[in-house]
Amino acid sequence: xxxxxxxxxxxxxxxxxxxxxxxxxxxxxxxxxxxxxxxxxxxxxxxxxxxxxxxxxxxxxxxxxxxxxxxxxxxxxxxxxxxxxxxxxxxxxxxxxxxxxxxxxxxxxx
Amino acid sequence: xxxxxxxxxxxxxxxxxxxxxxxxxxxxxxxxxxxxxxxxxxxxxxxxxxxxxxxxxxxxxxxxxxxxxxxxxxxxxxxxxxxxxxxxxxxxxxxxxxxxxxxxxxxxxxxxx
Numbered sequence: 001x002x003x004x005x006x007x008x009x010x011x012x013x014x015x016x017x018x019x020x021x022x023x024x025x026x027x028x029x030x031x032x033x034x035x036x037x038x039x040x041x042x043x044x045x046x047x048x049x050x051x052x053x054x055x056x057x058x059x060x061x062x063x064x065x066x067x068x069x070x071x072x073x074x075x076x077x078x079x080x081x082x083x084x085x086x087x088x089x090x091x092x093x094x095x096x097x098x099x100x101x102x103x104x105x106x107x108x109x110x
Numbered sequence: 111x112x113x114x115x116x117x118x119x120x121x122x123x124x125x126x127x128x129x130x131x132x133x134x135x136x137x138x139x140x141x142x143x144x145x146x147x148x149x150x151x152x153x154x155x156x157x158x159x160x161x162x163x164x165x166x167x168x169x170x171x172x173x174x175x176x177x178x179x180x181x182x183x184x185x186x187x188x189x190x191x192x193x194x195x196x197x198x199x200x201x202x203x204x205x206x207x208x209x210x211x212x213x214x215x216x217x218x219x220x221x222x223x
Contacts (some may be wrong), residue, residue, distance in 0.1 A: 026168065032209025037206035041113075043200050043214030044153070087153065095207045096141065096160050097168060 002027040007102035013108045016077050021104045023088030024070040033071050035064050036087040044087055078108045083095050112137045114215035118200050123222045131186045131218050133201030137177040140182040141204040160207040191222045
């Protein structure tokens, strides 16, 4: 059965303290892996799509990487505005079906 | 402004009373999908639609119905809601069914008593 697992569940960082979030997946026929950011009371907001192992994408303080079994979201020198829940999702097998992880809640304190 | 809208945003109802949550997008997207979000479980896909008149089940379709008669609209229907359908619901759309990013609506918080 396809599974997407995110760790840790929660992360508390000091401003400037870099860290990484993990998304491990066991799926057949990965078509794409996605990272989203979700603020309280809002819908998820797209960050990155990764298609194949070895791929990396960057946006401001965020960098996403992909291997054959997992993806990492690296947050470099985070600021309080980076506080959010980060969601990982995969599309595998059937076109149109997506599976999300439970998310990592990140709190960045000044 | 490109967006996905959902209505209502909040709804409290009673067991068995049929309800519809509407979803509309103005981006001419082919693909639309419904998710529910519960604490500790993340987003789970209910139904999706790859184009007009084409719908398919996600991972948790029981107790829900959908229809896609127009490209822009994808309503979620609960024929006989039960308390275990109390959840936060999100509609999303994407340019196509391929591995493309999804744009999410603001969510509908449903409570069934």
